Structures are given as C-alpha cells and as structure tokens.
Amino acid sequence: MAPFNQKMAPHDLKLINKLSEIALNIRKNSLIMTTKAGSGHPGGCLSCADILAAIYFHQLRYDPEKPDWEERDRFILSKGHAAPALYAALAMAGFFPTEELLKLRKIGSILQGHPDMRKTPGVDASTGTLGQGLSIGVGMALAFRLDNRPNRVYVLLGDGELDEGQVWEAAMSAAHYRIDNLTAIVDYNRQQLSGCIEKVMNLEPIGEKWSAFGWHVIKIDGHNMKQILDALDEAERVRGKPTVIIAYTVKGKGVPMLEKSFLSGDCKYHGTPLSEAELAKALEELHG
Amino acid sequence: MAEKLSGTRDAYGETLVELGSENRNIVVLDADLSPSTKTILFAQKFPERFFDVGVAEANLVSVAAGLASAGKIAFASTFSVFGVEKTLNQFKQSVAYPNMNVKLVTTHGGISVGEDGSSHFCIEDIAVMRSLPNVTVIIPADAVETRAATRAIAEKSGPVYMRLSRPKTPQIYEDGYKFQGRDLKFEIGKSITLIEGGDVTILATGVMVAESLQAAQELARRGIRAGVVNFHTIKPLDKEAILRAAANTGAIVTAEEHTVLGGLGGAVAEVLVEEDPVPMARVGINDTYAESGPWRELFAKYGLTSADIVKAAEKVLKRKAK
Numbered sequence A: 001m002a003p004f005n006q007k008m009a010p011h012d013l014k015l016i017n018k019l020s021e022i023a024l025n026i027r028k029n030s031l032i033m034t035t036k037a038g039s040g041h042p043g044g045c046l047s048c049a050d051i052l053a054a055i056y057f058h059q060l061r062y063d064p065e066k067p068d069w070e071e072r073d074r075f076i077l078s079k080g081h082a083a084p085a086l087y088a089a090l091a092m093a094g095f096f097p098t099e100e101l102l103k104l105r106k107i108g109s110i111l112q113g114h115p116d117m118r119k120t121p122g123v124d125a126s127t128g129t130l131g132q133g134l135s136i137g138v139g140m141a142l143a144f145r146l147d148n149r150p151n152r153v154y155v156l157l158g159d160g161e162l163d164e165g166q167v168w169e170a171a172m173s174a175a176h177y178r179i180d181n182l183t184a185i186v187d188y189n190r191q192q193l194s195g196c197i198e199k200v201m202n203l204e205p206i207g208e209k210w211s212a213f214g215w216h217v218i219k220i221d222g223h224n225m226k227q228i229l230d231a232l233d234e235a236e237r238v239r240g241k242p243t244v245i246i247a248y249t250v251k252g253k254g255v256p257m258l259e260k261s262f263l264s265g266d267c268k269y270h271g272t273p274l275s276e277a278e279l280a281k282a283l284e285e286l287h288g
Numbered sequence B: 001m002a003e004k005l006s007g008t009r010d011a012y013g014e015t016l017v018e019l020g021s022e023n024r025n026i027v028v029l030d031a032d033l034s035p036s037t038k039t040i041l042f043a044q045k046f047p048e049r050f051f052d053v054g055v056a057e058a059n060l061v062s063v064a065a066g067l068a069s070a071g072k073i074a075f076a077s078t079f080s081v082f083g084v085e086k087t088l089n090q091f092k093q094s095v096a097y098p099n100m101n102v103k104l105v106t107t108h109g110g111i112s113v114g115e116d117g118s119s120h121f122c123i124e125d126i127a128v129m130r131s132l133p134n135v136t137v138i139i140p141a142d143a144v145e146t147r148a149a150t151r152a153i154a155e156k157s158g159p160v161y162m163r164l165s166r167p168k169t170p171q172i173y174e175d176g177y178k179f180q181g182r183d184l185k186f187e188i189g190k191s192i193t194l195i196e197g198g199d200v201t202i203l204a205t206g207v208m209v210a211e212s213l214q215a216a217q218e219l220a221r222r223g224i225r226a227g228v229v230n231f232h233t234i235k236p237l238d239k240e241a242i243l244r245a246a247a248n249t250g251a252i253v254t255a256e257e258h259t260v261l262g263g264l265g266g267a268v269a270e271v272l273v274e275e276d277p278v279p280m281a282r283v284g285i286n287d288t289y290a291e292s293g294p295w296r297e298l299f300a301k302y303g304l305t306s307a308d309i310v311k312a313a314e315k316v317l318k319r320k321a322k
C-alpha cells in the first residue's frame, strides 16, 4: 500500500503554510494537554513543534493504519519530555483519536508522561531518560543498512540532553560506521531545566563539536519551515556520514509570556504547565 | 484525622543549607535538577561550593568521588532513577569500592513520582544499592526524619545512598523528631519501634511507614495487635529488631515502595530464613512496571496502601495459626 505521506514537490508556499498551520496546532494541543494533565513540559514542546510538523507531515514515510509497517521510517523523540507535542502530531496523523490527548498522564491512558512504544501507536522508541535516543537510532540505522532497506531514521535531541556522555558515544559510532540513513536534529533552544546552557553547561562551539565527531552539520532557524525542509532534504543527499541539523529555536515559541519568561532566565515553564487562566490567554496570543 | 503533609526534599535542601554554614567542607553537586532536588537552596547560599554538571549523571557521581578524595563531604543529587541506574558502575567503582565520602541523595524515588510515568520511577534502588559493600542505604519515613538523617549521614564517613520522594508525604513525626511526645534519636542502622505488636509486626520503610501506621489502626479495629517498626536504614540492617519482632509476634509483614524483589522484604526474608523462619509476607510492587497517574491512585492500583498491608497481615496470621 502507498505510504500515507507522499512527499509533495519541495517547499512550495502551499506546503509551507500547511505545515506551519499544523505546527500551530501542535503548540495549541501541547499547552492544553499539559494544563489539563496538571503536569508536563510545555517549553520544550513549543520549541520543537515546527520540526515535528515537518517530520510527520512531509518527511517521514508511515501508515497510521499500520503503525508497525516494516517499511516505515523511524522517528525517535530522544528528549522524551516533549511527549505532548509528539502525541499531538501522532493524533493529527491518524494513529489514534484526538480525544486520547486529554487523557495524557492519567491512570490507564495510552499516553504516558514520557513516550512508551508499547502503549502508544506510532511511538518508535521508549524514552524519557535523556541521552539514549541517538544510540537507539544508530542501532536501527545499522539494521536497515544490513538488510538493504531504504528506511530512514530521525532522532530529535534537546541541547541540555547533549550533556549526556552517551550522546557523544553514539555520535562517534554513527560516524565510525559511516551511517547515512540517520539524521539527528538538535532543538537548540539554549535552555535546559535549571538555567540557560551558557550557565549550566556550555556547548559551544556546537557545530565544531559535531563536525569533529565526523558529522555533516547544517545550522538552521528551527522555526523557518523552508529551512527545516531544505535541511531535511540536504541530509537525505549526504553520503557516507551522518547529518546533524542544529535548529536554533526559542523555548516557549509562540506564546509571548513563555518566551519572555525563558529569556529572563526563569525556567519555571520547563516543567510546569500553564494555569487555566494563563492557558486561555496563551491560546489567544498563540502565533506561528 | 487530617494528615499533615510535608516534603522530604524540602527538608533535605533546608538541612543542607544549615550544614553548609556549619561545615565549610560540605560541597553539593547536581545534574540539572537543582530546582527539583532542592539543592538549589544550597546553590543560592554557597554558589562557590555548588557544582552543576549538567544532564550528566555518570560525571556527577565520579566528580563527587574526586571531591571526596580531596577531603570534601560531597552530597550529589538527582532523581533516584538516574542517580542509581545511570551511574551504577560509576558509583561502585569510584565511590563504593574505594569507600569515598560521597552521599548520593536522590529525590523522586519509587512510583509516587506519579504523572511522569515509568521512565521516571525507581523501584529497584534498595535491591541494587544494598548489594554493594561499604554502602549505607537509608529511606527516611517523612520530612522530620529526613532532617535528622541528612545530619547523621554528613557526620558518618563513607558512601551513603539516601532516597527521598517527589510529593509531600504524610508527616508521622512531630517537629523536632518526636513520636507521640517521645524524643527520638536518629541512629544509622537502628530501626525505630513505633508500635509494639502482639500478633504480627509490620516492618516498613519510607512513605510506607505512614501506611503501616494506618494499617495497624485498622487491624486493631479487627482485634489484631499489629506492631510497626520503621526501618529507615536498610543497610546496615537492624537484624536484632527483625529477630525480636519474629520472636515476639511470630509473624512479619514488610512494606516498601519498591519491587518485592530484593528490597526490604528480601533483606528481612534473608534474615528470617536463616535464623527464625516465621511466616512473612511482602507488600511492594509485584514485579511489574507501573504507569503514569496521580500517586495515590497508583498506590491503590499497584498494591501499596494500608488496605494491602492489612490483607497481607491477615494472610500471614492464617499461616501462623496452622
């Protein structure tokens, strides 16, 4: 059967508008879901919404009717705390009814606080402990190459997550094995849980680090849909080495109050949802 | 009776600040979780003695070992699941084996983490940590005991693992570390008998001590005299207290927010089987992964309430009668 997501001609305006609309929806749902759940991580959901829209509604091959379809591409949300954004994308893609979204974090729900591949259709890897997704992706990519299969693997990482040594172990091995069916994307919002990365753990020069590890590096504005699509295309063309897309993003993107709060150095909304009143205001103000 | 709730991690953070003023050798490390573990209180007061290593738990533990080897008393904190499970080898190799003065104090232990779900639960730590020679393993029953325990482990040289909780939990002690007016002293390795038992004794640790006290009340209503002993230290294990309870009541129930495999129940069973095999039952999580949800609901679903303890007590009493 034909894959659900036929790639459209690259990057015409219609496509970009469609994807931006979807990203907005992911943001909206992430905020509602975390507020209704009473816990969760809104900031890091908003920074990766555009990337998720591009991945799930343009780049990835999958079939929501057959979540285990062997020919599908894989997506790993290594920064698992952004699960609400992933769930919103999966629901829109048709993996499960959107009503499920409001059961996030409730007892008995298919939507766990962090991604669970055994409970949620469409989730390709269980994450939540930071630092493991890229290694899992390396394993998947090696298996696909062994079997001469065309499946591609995408891994989305947080920048704070890059503090984990295992990320660099995985980075080294991906380059060593010349894996080119794997694309890593770093949600470079320059914030982690307890502060901005310059304060907690400096990552610069980030591009040089990845290229020293043998990766092809692309830096983009992670909220510019055309740049996201172009980078994903470029990554697909690179041969003999893995590609990392460093997406410069804004934590809390789209909600002025959140953007301001993070910029001021306050990390409260990393792991605290908006109150009902804040949510109402945020939904009014939300923009792409 | 309205229960009073208080935060073990708040008590920990506040006590660290006190200790920091008293002793310049105290240093504190964290792995990008200081607002959650409450080491942020120490960080604000003593920024030069606080080290955030970022989201890098393996590094956290080994850097703490380095500080300790140069004479510091190093408190290292993160969530239990990461502090124990991401660093087991680092903890063994750089802390436990060379007997370093490192206190690995983790918060968000057990499943009372709640909504974050299984990726963030830690129900294996007692089993893992008590298997390491040199390591002291402590789970305070409430916030009051956490203050006493934090002071005690700072004074004790050598590796310590202490587990605290995310939610505010029932406070069983009066402020100043008293139980029903009785003054207590926190001694590492010495359990605290809260209620003397006649028919059965419940040995509990952590938040399950509060559940056990409730269970004892319910059992009393049913005419069963149940004792409750707080095992705030799981290693070194208070063997004497276990054998005394076995001798006095002839039936034992253990209760812990941990898998039933290898935790307090396992430790108590090891002692009883070798020395006085009275009937016993273990209350804990039954070799399964839990799920996201409000913690009280999870306790009910996964068998960690006073009702589960009552059931277990009635079961062992039947075996005792045979």
Ligand SMILES: Cc1ncc(C[n+]2csc(CCOP(=O)(O)OP(=O)(O)O)c2C)c(N)n1
Residues within 6 Å of the ligand: A041, A043, A044, A045, A047, A079, A081, A128, A129, A130, A131, A157, A158, A159, A160, A161, A162, A187, A189, A191, A192, A193, A251, A270, B031, B032, B033, B055, B082, B086
């Ligand atoms: C191994 C591990 N350590 C700690 C945590 C707790 N934690 C959750 S999110 C987070 C900060 C992550 O920062 P970043 O990767 O930059 O995420 P973002 O800012 O994109 O939300 C931390 C420390 C975790 N989930 N896993």
